[in-house]
Amino acid sequence: MTRILLIEDDQNIADGIIKGLSSHHFMVDWFSDAKLGEMAIDEGVFDAVLLDLTLPKGDGMSVLANWRKRGIDTPVLIITARDAIANRVAGLNAGADDYLVKPFALDEVVARLQALIRRSQGRSQSLISYGDVSFNSESQQVFFKGQLVDLTVKEIAVLEQMLTHQKQVHSRASLEDKVYGWQQDIESNAIEVHIHHLRKKLGNEFILTKRGIGYYLNPNI
Secondary structure (H helix, E strand, C coil), X not given: CEEEEEECCCHHHHHHHHHHHHCCCEEEEEECCXXXXXXXXXXXXXXXXXXXXXXXXXXXXXXXXXXXXXXXXXXXXXXXXXXXXXXXHHHHHCCCCEEEECCCCHHHHHHHHHHHHHHHCCCCCCEEEEXXXXXXXXXXXXXXXXXXXXXXXXXXHHHHXXXXXXXXXXXXXXXXXXXXXXXXXXXXXXXHHHHHHHHHHHCCCCEEEEXXXXXXXXXXX
């Protein structure tokens, strides 16, 4: 599941975005002011950010500039009512990856987010393959040896994180950050259970364990 950080002070707009993105398999963590939103980037693993510019307790442009100064390169899509060309240029120069003027169509937000995420992961297409496993990030469908596999939402989220970062060893904590939002309760062995189910469905040797560190994709398949 793709995890998005939304920083937007208008609750109606935020509610609409959260509802719409949820229907497209996004998980959204929402903050309504600049200070909390800026700090949130350090507390979770986000695939992209939707950032308003006019915010309480600060300005979205400053939030973005501070992130980039710190070397945080998470893709950022600015969503704002500031429609002047000068504002767009300033936003892109400050480090935004894309700029969308309100009001906007949700389908366009989804398409732009998907494009930004693919680009940040070095992909041009939504299909990711590894060994006998293929995953479509847009439809959230998983295939094993050409056959559709029935996975839960959380299992797909774990698999997606591993497929989009294939050379990494993923700790339990990092997978929890990616798969669960702040408001969700997490069982102490939740990630272990998801990994167990993925092995049963995709082959016991597909995901390996590095004892005391985490999980990684078998490089020999």
